[in-house]
Amino acid sequence: MRDLPFTLDQLRILKAIIKEGSFKKAADSLYVSQPAISLQIQNLEKQLNIPIFERTSKRATLTEAGNLLLRYGGRILALCEETCRALEDIQNLQGGSLIIGASQTTGTYLMPRLIGLFRQRYPQVNVQLQVHSTRLISWSVANGQVDLAVIGGEVPHELKDILQITSYAEDELALILPRSHTFSKVPNIQKEDLYRLRFIALDTQSTIRKVIDKILHQHDIDSSRFKIEMELNSIEAIKNAVQSGLGAAFVSVSAIAKELELGIIHWAKIKNVTIKRMLSIIIHPNRYRSKAAETFSKEILTLFVTPHENQVFLD
Template sequence: MSDIPFTLDQLRILKAIAAEGSFKRAADTLYVSQPAVSLQVQNLEKQLNVPLFDRGGRKAQLTEAGYLLLNYGEKILTLCQETCRAIEDLQNLQGGTLIVGASQTTGTYLLPRMIGLFRQKYPDVSVQLQVHSTRRTSWGVANGQVDLAIIGGEVPSELQDTLQVIPYAEDELALIMPVFHPLAKVETIQKEDLYKLKFISLDSQSTIRKVIDKVLSQGEIDTKRLKIEMELNSIEAIKNAVQAGLGAAFVSTTAIEKELEMKVLHIAPIREVEVRRTLYVIINPNRYRSKAAEAFIKEILPPFSTYPEALEPEKLPQQYREAPPENTSRFPNS
């Protein structure tokens, strides 16, 4: 074929229909009419001379050809986004976008502070923070949809050869209890005391709960003996419940800085037990990296890191080794 038989708009429509499961919902998300969506699909099928949807059921179901086009179409759209961001980069941090990923705890309590510092230095750069599970965040970095991420869980095994995983910081899991709890008055508690406490935790199926249980087990704490009295769906809810005297909990120290300053929660040290996990920075060295991402890596990450030497230029992929030039913009200031 000498002419490409589809447009980027048609690929966007195909992707939206596949994601939403219907022509109508796809039209709503794209802010166009349903007849316009149907017409574009009909034209696309005519141009390709192959059906893309099985119209026999209630839900818009892709045919084999439809799945094939969707797979390549998503790659094409991602490359288009990278191209636009590379062109924006010619303005040398006078615009552009930085997309940072994070798992739940780091995204809620650590990244907002970092992004605030970055925005103070580079107010013209648009910053997006995407908070998802470690697995989904890792795939976002691998696919080029996220520039870099800080995670607390394990990178999926199938991505470990694709991503560069850099040790970033030690995150302590603290045992918190109400300030009026009897054990809050002792200097340290014994490991056996844990099994007498009532605990509040996240749902047993949540990713963060699984990470916490794994870290506790590595600290030789038998999680099966902990008496879980209540399961809640957020760290904030757990902190409020502990503060109200409903039980104790293990949470990341990054999540309780404000409460410790206000002295409304107590951290109970456990004798001869330290419960820590390592946070990691993940990047994809094979994807385009914007100047905004370079600046974030070099200027914002090191002060918060337990392992700043891991972020030294010679240990990073080539695109991070050269500092952005002072002014290489080809465009006049608007």
């Protein structure tokens, strides 16, 4: 077999340049000098006998060959990382790493508790958590960049036949109100009362907003009739707005444990309506799964965390 016209270090450098957006930032992220980065790219182009960057006075962009090398290089590096994790498994969870993905709400409020439990049992395992939209996390699992993920939205249609999707636990969605609101003084409210409230919501394109609207529709609640006073870009901003008396909102119960404990917002119950969504675990069944990933799935994801009481029960 002929010698390869590139090295793993050169592929890592190319990936870093594109990820960081410049040669200088790539050099900083890899703890090497910028001239060393430039020399490696020059050597790579000589070895390939084809330019991989188009250079102008302002910036350098990838050529068609550069894009091809980046795409295949990413797959090569992912396989190398997978190999390293497999070798680390020989130490039987006395080391190694675990990369977990999660959608926004799940990753912010639920996963830190689960990871904390795992780290108590296996402190030598290096655990990384990546939090993105359900779509981005699903693709990361499919590409082998994430070992497993816990999501609250729907896996992209094109990945449903590729990924293994397992139901994990139900996540209740709460209607939250300011403590001063009239409805906070009654045991429950009627569905029709929802149309009298002023609502604070996430952007219409957000996954959580779509999930909430879909579930409400299943309970014969027409969210298009809601009076949306404002749209915010984070759950924390929505909670603060509700606490300040600006309106009502639907949020995951897992996101309001602290506020309920402190008594600074009111969880309004809707008569004869319980709104829940299903959380799912996703893995790629045809990729190597480390012992750390297997153990996390079996020992931690069989536990159900009750956010309001901050306790853990068998699901």
